Amino acid sequence: MSSALAAFYAPFTTTTLPSGTTYRYLNVTPATPTKPYLLFLHGYPSAAWDWRHQIQHFLARGYGLIVPDLLGYGGTDKPSDPAAYRMKKMAAELVELLDSLSVKTVIGIGHDWGCSMLSGLANHHRDRLQAMAFLDVGYTAPMPDFDLHDVCAQIESVIGYVNYGYWEFHNEDDAGAVIDEYSESYCSIVYCEDPDLWRTNMGPYGVLKDWTLNNRTCPVASWFEGEPKAVHTELFSPENGGYGPATNWYKVITRKLNNADEAECAKTHATIKQPVLLVTAAQDRICVAAIQEAVTKPHTEDLRIESLDAAHWLQLEKPEETNTLLESFFEEVIAKSLE
Structure with a gap:
């Protein structure tokens, strides 16, 4: 393990x-009861x-922290069976x-598929x-009839x-092996400097696989260069x-392995009464801000929406701005709990 990873994971269990x-x-336990x-x-x-x-920001401010490697990642188990990644199971x-x-x-905080995981906990x-x-x-409400x-x-x-x-592409059985073989190409588009490439070379059917198999590359975002890469x-x-285990997060949904659980959950689904913060990324061409607002608003009673002029990886591209919004929200939640 590199020195950077060893230092980061040293306090993990x-x-x-x-x-x-x-x-x-x-x-990490909270510094104070509040x-x-x-x-x-x-x-x-x-x-x-x-x-x-x-972690660095909120540790310094006394918050309790629970930060897992989710299933299929890092030091957590990496089962090969997509059914192991059913949302109900992972939430449990x-x-x-x-x-x-x-x-x-x-207080749950999610990014990307972590938001789906957070939705699973909420559901x-x-x-x-x-x-x-x-x-x-x-937020993603139960979708018993999901079809890609x-x-x-x-x-x-x-x-x-x-x-x-x-x-x-991610749903193909050999997707992980393909990405492993052409990881330099794949990562260049996933962490690209130009967010518009996602609209042309990721979103449409077939184009990400073509990009990867043709070993195409593009400049990566500055925050991904060096040690992060x-x-x-x-x-x-x-x-x-x-990458194979992680692609199971796509396979389990695309293959409709969640649908039965979602149908059962939908029977008792109700509006979320807890405070909810949605921070959209104005430059994300895949997880488009307007769509994220539209799927969240109908299911929440206490919703705050913010936006950052960033692409998909907003907590990495603009960490200070992200932390400021999160901290403001957390303080609001704490204040409400003390009323």
């Missing part, structure tokens, strides 16, 4: 939950490492983790959430182009499991 799954996570626990949930292709700026595992730490409630274990903050991706092509068609009718077509490469090296 690894534990096997009663259900049998092993998770690696950071656990400070809540913050549960940070990363996205794809990431790890707890992507929250490093937030996070609750097991909270129970093992004797933590009753948290299946809402009583464990004091509040929720969604970064870049909005239907969703893409609905969004295309609003924004004028297909945005989730690349899910088809080296750490990412190490986290997803074939020796550490590669």
